[in-house]
Amino acid sequence: MISRTAPFAGRPVHRVGYGAMQLERLHDRRDEAVALLRRAVELGVDHVDTAEFYGFGFVNRVIREALRPEDGVLVVTKVGAVPDPGGPLPLKVAQRPEQLRAAVEDNLRGLGVERLDVVNLRRLDTGPGLRAEGDQVVDVDDQLAVLTALRDEGKVGAIGLSSVTPDVLRRALPAGNACVQNAYSLVSRDDEDLLRLCTAEGVAWVPYFPLGGAFPGVPKVTDEPVVHAVAESLGVTPSQVGLAWLLHHAPNVLLIPGTADAAHLEANAAVAGIVLDAEALATLDAVRSRSNDVPLG
Template sequence: MTSDTFRIGKAIEVRRLGFGAMKLPTDAGSRESSIAVARRAVELGVTLIDTAYLYGWGANEELLVEALHPFPKDVLVTTKVGVVPPDPPRDATLCGRPEVLRDQVERALRRLRVERLDLLQLHRVDPEVPLADQVGTLRDLRDEGKIGHIGLSEVTVAELDEAREIVAIASVQNRYNLLDREHEAVLDACTAAGIAFLPWRPVLPATTAGEVAAVAAELGATPAQVALAWLLGRSPVVLPIPGTASIVHLEENVAAAGLRLADRHRARLDALRAE
């Protein structure tokens, strides 16, 4: 039977169904509601919360601090660096220069009020900077005690292999869901290596598929719960991080951890692909 937990980097045990904080509004009018959602996630047993500097340029991290700090010992708040804010006429852009990554890590430590980022992910690989320089900087920060474990996001198998020659990689965060399986090979590589795979956008567009709705109706579940249950059964290294600003949707998502798909249901879902 598939475990409901996973040890990231063979060290940090989390429940496999996490929470993506990206969708939490940080404006004054919505802040109280967003804080309530974050706190409810922890109350429901969520122990993996994903954020990033990109999400409001630090505002999302600060929201989580207001809601949860000091973070419970069993809760992992993971963040990402490697994107810089808009500088008109330039839009927000990737930046993996060593001095930028180092500065963003230092700022994240201060915003999150921690001495170490237990899991820090490179938000994207900057094509203008050698991957060895980007990953090497994170390795140096790990050696300095400022990062516990290192992850990557939106990488290919080749990039993952190259990074692993430089430092141990604990997680990969690529877009992946029932209908969007572009990164199937990356997931398989993570499965083989025991690397946590955090699929972002884990629900949409799967909930729009008629077959998903049909399976959900047979199980007395929601299409979102079926999509998440399919991911949890896809590989023991998969840690979905669905995001929402609604407590009702949060509770529905968390309940998906208890949904088990029969072989006949999984076979029908496995056959689906995005049009």
């Protein structure tokens, strides 16, 4: 039986959290968004991933309204990009130290708190999507300097990293590192060495795009016939199998699947109770991994 909790930023959390980005889809149904987040708490979710640029501040405002101090939910936000309504994501890179500080302040205001539990620095060194260019190519030591200063000021509790390489993580470890968020799934395991490094160093591994398929050309876990076969044998969905494999794959994996649908939220929460036996794991482990580095056109 896999453990249902793992350490994160100095405390134990349930291994299945919630990625709040999908709340953007409920922009015109704010009450539904608040109710969905309350339901997540009822289901045992105690860590939520967000950013001030999700929904141009809408998601953080929903979190501010929905979560209560007594819920004990660890709120993880991120810096390194800002909204770009005309862009393909729509985001643009914001990697300079002064931009990181401004983004922390924006998140503090949006969430209505004096201290952010965890702030992830999205470096954009790897994975699908944006890349830093020109004056946005900033040394990680300069970025960590401003984030550790903010931590010393009491505005940041813990620091994490996103879209990084093993070398960047090694350089960041002396500053203290709570987690790494990289694109990773059963069908896209480029970062296996980085995952092993995180496991050895006690750093939480929080995969984004845990089912793949985020951009055209990125493989999808649910396209794999063996995933469907395992799902049918267990009476669960292929998506649940893909998420359950991640929990079985390493003890420091924490999931943040996102959804705007209550039934889907409940299905995601149930993943922690899915047991994959040795035969199922061997079958899934044999799935071929493909590259995550698919640039946007």
